[in-house]
Amino acid sequence: MSKLPNGVVIRKGVTDDCEEVLRLVKELSEYENMLPDVKLTLDQFREDGFGDNLYFQLLVAEKCGSSDSGTGEEKAKLIGYALYFKKYSTFEGRSIYLENLYVALAFRKQGIGFALFKNLAKVAVSEKCARIEFCCLSWNKMAIDFYEKIGAVDITKQENWHCFKILDEEIRMLASC
Amino acid sequence: MSILPDGIAIRKGVIDDCEEVLRLVKELAEYENLLSQVRLTLDQFREDGFGDNPYFQLLVVEKRSSSDSGTGEEKAKLIGHALYFKKYSTFEGRSIYLEDIYVAPAFRKQGIGFALFKNLAEVAVYENCVRIDFCVLSWNKMAIDFYERLGAVNITKRENWHCFGILDEEIRKLASC
Numbered sequence: 001m002s003k004l005p006n007g008v009v010i011r012k013g014v015t016d017d018c019e020e021v022l023r024l025v026k027e028l029s030e031y032e033n034m035l036p037d038v039k040l041t042l043d044q045f046r047e048d049g050f051g052d053n054l055y056f057q058l059l060v061a062e063k064c065g066s067s068d069s070g071t072g073e074e075k076a077k078l079i080g081y082a083l084y085f086k087k088y089s090t091f092e093g094r095s096i097y098l099e100n101l102y103v104a105l106a107f108r109k110q111g112i113g114f115a116l117f118k119n120l121a122k123v124a125v126s127e128k129c130a131r132i133e134f135c136c137l138s139w140n141k142m143a144i145d146f147y148e149k150i151g152a153v154d155i156t157k158q159e160n161w162h163c164f165k166i167l168d169e170e171i172r173m174l175a176s177c
Numbered sequence: 178m179s180i181l182p183d184g185i186a187i188r189k190g191v192i193d194d195c196e197e198v199l200r201l202v203k204e205l206a207e208y209e210n211l212l213s214q215v216r217l218t219l220d221q222f223r224e225d226g227f228g229d230n231p232y233f234q235l236l237v238v239e240k241r242s243s244s245d246s247g248t249g250e251e252k253a254k255l256i257g258h259a260l261y262f263k264k265y266s267t268f269e270g271r272s273i274y275l276e277d278i279y280v281a282p283a284f285r286k287q288g289i290g291f292a293l294f295k296n297l298a299e300v301a302v303y304e305n306c307v308r309i310d311f312c313v314l315s316w317n318k319m320a321i322d323f324y325e326r327l328g329a330v331n332i333t334k335r336e337n338w339h340c341f342g343i344l345d346e347e348i349r350k351l352a353s354c
Contacts, residue, residue, distance in 0.1 A: 025267045034336075037268045044270055056265040085265055088233040090202045090277050091214040092345070093221055097274070100267050121343075121351035130216075130345040138337040151347030156339035159211075160315040163332050163340055166298075167269070168307040170328030174298035 005110045007065075010119050013058025013081065015050040018042060020078040021058060028102040032137060056085045059119050061103065061112050079104045082116045084123075087133060095131035096124050117150055135163060182287045184242070187296050190235025190258065192227040195219060197255040198235060205279040209314055233262045236296050238280065238289055256281045259293045261300075264310060272308035273301050294327055312340060 004010070013021060022045050029035045048055040061080035080103035087097035098120060103112045124132055134152075136143055144154070155161050166174075181187070190198060199222050206212045225232040238257030257280035264274040275297065280289045301309055311329075313320050321331070332338045343351075 029267070034268070039268060040270050048265060048271060055263055055271055083265070083267060086232055086262070087264070087274065088225060088260070088262055088276055090206070090260060091211070091216060093217050094225060094232055097264065099265055118351050118354065121348045124348050125352045130348070132343040132348060134341050135338045136341055138339045144339075147341055150343070150351060152341045152343045154339050155342050156333055161312045161340050162315045162321075162334065163338050164311050164313055164324055164329045165332050166309040166327065166329045171298045171301050171307070171309060174295050174327060175302045177295065 003111065004115050005107075005112070008061060008063050008079070008107075008110075008112060010059055010061050010112075010115050013049070013060045015046055017058065017060050017078060017081075018046045018049060021045075021060065021081050021083070024078060024081055024102055024104065025083075025100060027104065028100060032140075056083050056099065057123075058083055059116055059123075061107075061116060063107070079107045080112050080116060082120055084120060086127070086129070087131075089131050089133075092130040094127065094129045095133060096120065096127070096129045098132060098134035101134070113146060114150070181289065181292055182284075185238060185240050185256070185284075185287075185289065187236055187238050187289075187292055190226070190237045192223055194235065194237050194255060195223045195226060198222075198237065198258050198260070201255060201258050201279050201281070202260075202277060204281065205277060209317075233260050233276065234300075235260055236293055238284075238293065240284070256284045257289055257293060259297055261297060263304070263306070264308075266308050266310075269308045271304065271306040272310060273297065273304070273306050275309055275311035278311070290323060291327070 019042055022040065022042055026035060026038055029038045049058060059082040060078050062076050063079045065075045065077060082098060083100040084096050084098045087095040089095045101113065101116055120132065136147060196219055199217065199219055203212060203215055206215045226235060236259040237255050239253050240256045241253045258277065259275060260277040261273050261275045264272040266272045278293055297309065313324065
């Protein structure tokens with residue numbers, strides 16, 4: 001069983017976390033060499049996560065820092081997150097899609113990624129979801145090894161599924177043709 | 178601009194369509210050589226689509242046939258469907274995920290698949306979704322050619338994204354470890 005390092009907790013994300021999470025989203029995208037593709041604004045991110053029409057849920061990994069001003073106050077900062085939403089599989093039914101999972105570089109190999117996945121699995125069980133899906137870049141061997149250790153299967157390799165996207169310009173052309 | 182053949186209409190799916198849609202889901206899975214993976218029951222499908230916590234939305238393609246009993250009644254049957262739900266991209270934001278799109282083989286090459294995509298694009302524009310995602314089996318050249326003509330991009334080939342899945346047994350192990 002994985003224990004979290006001292007001072008690190010995993011909790012549900014709230015609206016006040018959005019700015020920090022968006023910073024971590026951009027860190028992850030930079031690692032993936034895709035930072036220019038991130039077009040999200042903070043306002044939209046807050047609205048989509050915590051407004052009237054929810055598009056995603058958040059788990060965050062928070063590290064409580066020790067006071068550095070002698071006042072006894074602890075500053076907490078976010079060092080990781082998982083962004084997910086419900087999905088549906090015509091094979092198994094209720095599922096969860098994990099859009100992003102990220103632990104800041106300085107906090108890797110301390111069981112935080114595993115703890116995020118464990119928390120997500122608990123959500124899945126509680127919501128009766130029989131499947132968790134996500135995507136990973138094929139060159140990210142370190143991540144793939146980790147995912148495979150927790151029981152994930154590369155269904156692109158194993159079953160030949162390829163991912164496709166249609167973006168805004170093409171969507172609007174289709175809608176108006 | 179695509180015009181649907183006579184007697185064919187695309188509309189929003191309703192709870193009474195579930196039995197027929199599940200039949201079409203299984204037809205598609207059989208075509209993909211994956212019928213043994215379909216574990217959905219009709220009750221669960223109805224609940225997940227039309228219960229208190231909906232997991233998906235449906236578009237259905239209905240064909241009206243003329244009465245063959247002289248009573249003047251028209252029998253309608255479903256000959257295609259699109260099953261989709263909202264998704265979130267940390268690149269672009271609000272998105273739609275198209276889990277299934279299917280037109281029965283006898284009705285192919287009549288613009289019905291295109292019309293389903295057009296309807297989906299209209300939903301996307303209405304909901305301010307700037308991305309549509311879906312997966313295709315890499316050997317399904319006919320489908321891939323069609324999707325690419327609509328403007329879809331294979332991001333497994335182009336950007337090296339691989340799909341991963343964690344199934345129920347592994348999820349439960351993770352949740353309880």
